[in-house]
Amino acid sequence: MSGCIWNEPGSLAEKFWREGKGDFPIYDMHGHMGAHYAIYFKRCEAPEMVAHVKRIGVKRLVFSHHEALWGSVRNAQVYEICKQYPNTLRMYAGIIPQRQDQMKEDIANFDRWAPYAVGLKLLPGYHSADVMDKRYEYALAFANERKLPVLVHTWGRDMAMLEAIQKYPDVRFFIGHCCYGAWDHAIRCIKESSGNAYLELTAIPGDRGIIEKLVAGVGSEKILFGTDMPWFDEYQAVGGVLAAKISDDDKLNILSRNPERILGKDF
Ligand SMILES: [Zn+2]
Numbered sequence: 001m002s003g004c005i006w007n008e009p010g011s012l013a014e015k016f017w018r019e020g021k022g023d024f025p026i027y028d029m030h031g032h033m034g035a036h037y038a039i040y041f042k043r044c045e046a047p048e049m050v051a052h053v054k055r056i057g058v059k060r061l062v063f064s065h066h067e068a069l070w071g072s073v074r075n076a077q078v079y080e081i082c083k084q085y086p087n088t089l090r091m092y093a094g095i096i097p098q099r100q101d102q103m104k105e106d107i108a109n110f111d112r113w114a115p116y117a118v119g120l121k122l123l124p125g126y127h128s129a130d131v132m133d134k135r136y137e138y139a140l141a142f143a144n145e146r147k148l149p150v151l152v153h154t155w156g157r158d159m160a161m162l163e164a165i166q167k168y169p170d171v172r173f174f175i176g177h178c179c180y181g182a183w184d185h186a187i188r189c190i191k192e193s194s195g196n197a198y199l200e201l202t203a204i205p206g207d208r209g210i211i212e213k214l215v216a217g218v219g220s221e222k223i224l225f226g227t228d229m230p231w232f233d234e235y236q237a238v239g240g241v242l243a244a245k246i247s248d249d250d251k252l253n254i255l256s257r258n259p260e261r262i263l264g265k266d267f
Helices: 012-019 046-055 066-070 075-083 100-113 134-146 159-167 183-191 210-218 234-242 248-263
Strands: 026-031 058-063 089-095 117-122 149-155 172-180 197-200
Touching: 012 234, 012 248, 026 172, 026 234, 026 248, 046 058, 066 075, 066 089, 075 089, 075 100, 075 117, 089 100, 089 149, 100 134, 117 134, 134 149, 149 159, 159 172, 159 183, 172 183, 183 197, 183 210, 234 248
Parallel strands: 026 058, 058 089, 089 117, 117 149, 149 172, 172 197
Antiparallel strands: none
16 A cells, blocks of 8 residues: 555545545535435435535535426425525525526525525536526526526536536536536636636546546636535545545645635635
8 A cells, every 4th residue: 555645644635544534624516315216325315415424524515406406396495405404505496497487486586595595506418408598598697697606517518518608707607527528628618718617526536537637727726526416425526536646735625615715614
């Protein structure tokens, strides 16, 4: 094990290896909740999820409920779940482009869900749309006016993502999964933004060398940590970031500091 990243005295990785936890708050900026028909989840409801993320030092888990994205539960019900775990849970209001009336009603309610609702979640591919689809305009205009975070699911080279970043300069776009696989395009989205876009790492920490490439491409200040929990586990994802060949300062930016810079220290 000599030369192993977990053996470097005083490093974040070494402390984590010894204690199973760091001494800094972790912000998981991409979670979900609820069962799914096609996969077994060990922990997918609030009590088990909150207990699990607290074990590893997650201060906030920002999630969108599966059922709010599929349309079988309303965002108002997700707010009620968050209220039971005020120290841990924050939500993205799920936006379904086919449900314009619900979307408008939810946006009208958004302020009432403070401090739990911190932004919006768009899942364009699953909703047969792209992020520039007209049916998202109402929600994105609202987010632009309020300078809100909008987490967008991306996978592959997503030109609409780049267009939206440029069309709505005050939205804080979180590029979910970093346009998975199209790494150079993801880097381009940040470089051609006006500073309003961030790469979100869900699904990346298992891929060797990609975190290093993204940090080199855009800088660690532009990268956010996320897991898709309950799809992926916190321990695998945190371990992937801590084991990357980047500096401890970069790791702290990704896991801990960047969300505080965007949303404030105690959002
Ligand atoms: Zn997701």
